[in-house]
Amino acid sequence: MLSFPSSSPPGFSSYNGGGMNGTSTMMDFLEEPLPGVGTYEDFNTIDWVREKSRDRDRHREITSRSKESTWALIHSVSDAFSGWLLMLLIGLLAGSLAGLIDISAHWMTDLKEGVCLAGFWFNHEHCCWKSNTTFTDRDKCPEWKSWSQLILGHGEGAFAYILNYFMYVVWALLFSLLAVLLVKGFAPYACGSGIPEIKTILSGFIIRGYLGKWTLIIKTITLVLAVSSGLSLGKEGPLVHVACCCGNILCHLFTKYRKNEAKRREVLSAAAAAGVSVAFGAPIGGVLFSLEEVSYYFPLKTLWRSFFAALVAAFTLRSINPFGNSRLVLFYVEFHMPWHLLELVPFILLGIFGGLWGAFFIRSNIAWCRRRKTTKLGKYPVLEVFVVTAITALLAFPNEYTRMSTSELISELFNDCGILDSSKLCEYVNDFNSTKGDDLPDRAAGPGVYTAMWQLALALIMKVFITIFTFGMKVPSGLFIPSMAVGAIAGRLLGVAMEQLAYYHHDWAIFSGWCSQGADCITPGLYAMVGAAACLGGVTRMTVSLVVIMFELTGGLEYIVPLMAAAMTSKWVADAIGREGIYDAHIRLNGYPFLEAKEEFSHKTLAMDVMRPRRNDPPLTVITQDSMTVEDVESIINETTYSGYPVVVSRESQRLVGFVLRRDLIISIENARKKQDGIVSTSVIYFTDHSPPLPPSSPSMLKLRSILDLSPFTVTDQTPMEIVVDIFRKLGLRQCLVTHNGAGCSKPLCPTWP
């Protein structure tokens, strides 16, 4: 007897329907399928094998036809290149959207602090470009007025401060409320980071509207709002979602991809790569991210195309040039000093910190999200957002490192102190007689650095906790930037500490040999970067893609080893505490059907042990190939809820002939009753080639061979479960029949197993 878990309702899976009736008929069959055939219902899992072989048939048909006429030849060529065209479009669209988001987010973030008189649409930086002030205090220019300056006419005094504070909070609340209301009202799917869902979709699940145009529009807008509201969230995850929406929507331009779920998923993988590529300006990292993190079925062709899409996107973004500097990458860093082997110790410490934080974050975030799902807290998303935003804003304003946007903070932390640096982090006790060129020697930290340390410590504590409550709210929220910020702060703190240690105690044994008096041996910025990598790795469990992204940020192979050491340590530590990364955890939390490719089976089970029917269930419901009448079949359909039935030779010898799906049976019987005359309840249904010998008196018979799947996947009841799961993963099956000595004792497995 067959039964499917609810998450995978029936679906048509006679993918070689034409296999046995010869090519021609199959082609017709492909061209004009019965209504409802070949589509999936919402929240279904697709049948990869079938989709792929459908595409192969399509391809074969086109190539065979291409010899006939020039027109067909052109068609086949255009068909071959449509994929590349699609990638180009995705890259362009994703790149420009990312640019748009960056620019507007930048502007609105500054809007919280003040406005530009030269034109309110200028952000702080542009505003001061206009005015010809000196380079150093470019952020103080007459055109730019803080709110207090605008309203009171001056920016000094407690009252002005309070006014600015007030405006900051008000704007933040305004933005976030607008965001949550938009999401709630128009596109509920637009919330969150979207990567867990995209992972699930790429694994073959169908969530209608999740990648639709409304989600795209709303997510783009609300992402800007959420980011500029100063909440502790990033735009990277959502950008992947946005890019995938672009991909999905653009798929509709090409029949090849519109009609085939498997092909479309290839496009989506590429789109995800483009998303990361624009998020960080790291094309290669993006492709590897898509390969390592989100994708399920990733053929080489897709690799190459994703790379193309990622590049196009990156360059579109660059030509829009949102960061003012014509840099591709989000955080451009340039370090001058090599690192010393001994520094691996602090780097590994950072790795451990990252791992611990990652595990801690995942646990508490999941716990919080579960409470949100279960308790009635979840009923008031707007209130929740309001409260969290208020708290965040109130805590953020007094501390300049939390007041500035998180990405600014990160790039300041990554930054290595040059001579001209005006930042507080670089307020060292200068002795310019010992400066040579650009790289300054280690120096004693000035008061500025010490205050910065305190503020950073506070910022660290705040971010650690607030992020837990922020991620998972009903606004678009990415996780990369906050985790990186946490790591970067911790790293910078450690880096400065090391630097001071090296300065004051350069005679210690550990420093001897590589860090002499007045030399520049410690680069705090590098520590920040390593810390960021460690925390990001701890949360997402990315490895290669993470390191490659960081490598593309620095553009120097020198620093790969520290990054790698940290990433590896953090992954090991985090894995030791909890196996799954944040995305898998959320997938499980939301109960999406996802067959994790990484997990191992701890105990040994056989197909026999997990199959239905269980030993003491009623026997398997089967349909015989040429002895059942229409009403028999209809009664079976009505009595049982299973999505398909094995067809056997006869009840006595339960030899498996094929597999027929409930949906097809219903459709085609109805069809026959309507169109085909002489079909009555007593007429026999047969799945064989030739009609069975029956008395001439009997009513005309119904041949349903065309809907019979003659090559169902079968395993013997002795097959170990790992192998069965392997088959499911690698071939992307939806169900599988279990045979015992060739006879049906069938049971389904489906991608949600186990």
Next chain:
Amino acid sequence: MLSFPSSSPPGFSSYNGGGMNGTSTMMDFLEEPLPGVGTYEDFNTIDWVREKSRDRDRHREITSRSKESTWALIHSVSDAFSGWLLMLLIGLLAGSLAGLIDISAHWMTDLKEGVCLAGFWFNHEHCCWKSNTTFTDRDKCPEWKSWSQLILGHGEGAFAYILNYFMYVVWALLFSLLAVLLVKGFAPYACGSGIPEIKTILSGFIIRGYLGKWTLIIKTITLVLAVSSGLSLGKEGPLVHVACCCGNILCHLFTKYRKNEAKRREVLSAAAAAGVSVAFGAPIGGVLFSLEEVSYYFPLKTLWRSFFAALVAAFTLRSINPFGNSRLVLFYVEFHMPWHLLELVPFILLGIFGGLWGAFFIRSNIAWCRRRKTTKLGKYPVLEVFVVTAITALLAFPNEYTRMSTSELISELFNDCGILDSSKLCEYVNDFNSTKGDDLPDRAAGPGVYTAMWQLALALIMKVFITIFTFGMKVPSGLFIPSMAVGAIAGRLLGVAMEQLAYYHHDWAIFSGWCSQGADCITPGLYAMVGAAACLGGVTRMTVSLVVIMFELTGGLEYIVPLMAAAMTSKWVADAIGREGIYDAHIRLNGYPFLEAKEEFSHKTLAMDVMRPRRNDPPLTVITQDSMTVEDVESIINETTYSGYPVVVSRESQRLVGFVLRRDLIISIENARKKQDGIVSTSVIYFTDHSPPLPPSSPSMLKLRSILDLSPFTVTDQTPMEIVVDIFRKLGLRQCLVTHNGAGCSKPLCPTWP
């Protein structure tokens, strides 16, 4: 009836042998297998499914035991980390070997021209480092004597020239003959690039000794000889082979990898990555190369580990620092000028050239190799090498661009002309009043450039033809460097032409707007680089890895678009002429069993069309599960040559019970006859759980259930061939049974199909 193509003889494949006798027995079974069980003969294909599940069992056992004692816990931990340790060792070994090869090749190459008096073990560059001459003419220093200077005392005059010429040729012949004799005498497997064979091995084929220690030693030595003999070949491909040898040899240190063919192949993929990583100093490119080009089964874990190995190797090489400069990469280039969109036209032209050359090269090289295999030309490898070396050397010496080692040539071509450049390629008509900073404006080419152009053109023609005959000789020969050289020359020529065009005709419409008078708008070095990428792509059909390698060489994302445009064009052009890359072509030429994952099926066939027995063959040979005697089975074994037999319930109902392999039958029957008493020719063999009811008079029976594979892979006779092939590819099967309505009409498929 079962029959296997000769390339996959029997192998034990009851991978879930313990599945039905419970875990404990299986563990014993795993610990002490019957002699000869679980191993493969030479030139066999392995059974991935079985290997993987064996490893899973091992892993499961270790984890289950780890709870028992601390010692077992330590063992499990060390087992978990052994993979990383192995990667570390591979990286170190491969890196140091690469360094060794570089240094000695460099020295021996210079030895052809002269010797250092300060110490004969110095190469030209080191020799002149010793002497404190000015920077500009560092290659002319008193310590370094050309042979004529050494012998005649002076380096001028025709006679001196002839003497140098003579010495050059003699050394070249000496090196190459030594190489070919070593290969012929000690390790025939050490010849060629090795990448086709490694591809085959990674796909599951077994070639004993191909990755053995002798191959390693001889290939390392002969590679140095071959490279320094000045033949038109590179060391990149062979380095991959060397790295794989290291991997394979080091595997013997760890049971986990020594005993399991599948796990070992994971290690080999990583080793291949390390090889490319040291060849170019491009770790990420190496990993992607392994993923895209050579690997067959590449789980994510392997990706991460390969990356680790590649990095370690790269840094080991760097710390050895063979190139004098502490650079990681083979050709370090730095361009100052961005490229203009219009330049895409010449870049695409280069792409077309690369594609055409690639296709032409593959065709003619394969034709030549086939002739070598078929005609008696192949009987005189030494003579062949002698002749080719002689021709190469004679043609090479007069032209300075062919005289220098190919990698030097490439880096000179890639190099952008600075102010201090003394190379002939940079002999422009200088007007220093217009020079600002380091980047010179476009200038009129001086006489030096023109002569260089002519010499380069000649070098191009020579390399194009000589490479065809060189690749495939009985010496280690890589293909990357020669192809890159061809492309680089073509690119440089085009680049200089463009530059002059822009200089003299900067008023033309195409240049207007981006290339004004006295501006530096064309970078010939970039053209060389793009050309190199195009040609390499045309020959190997690499895409992503190629671009990434090039990206790592330049280290700037700016130039990815030109590289990508060229690589794509060349791939498309080359694919349009001939589908397969050089490696696949050589695989097919040598007739290795390799199931190409990329190829598509053009026509629609079903499993029943290709299965054995064919329709009019004698019926299938089967073994019944409990009614055959020892002699029956033995007679079947003697009469047939098939590697395995399906076990059925009874002759009447051919219901499939399982699959038993000839080899196991033979082993276990012999075993039983020896050890188990009462086993005579008339005693019944049964595969069931319980012995069949027989009269008490009958002799004691032989139970062989333990060697019965109870979960053979089956497909129905209606399954489309693409799906069957898909199953074979993705699961790595060795055979597959075809059933008709649950009854055996079995046929094998094996990875060599089609």
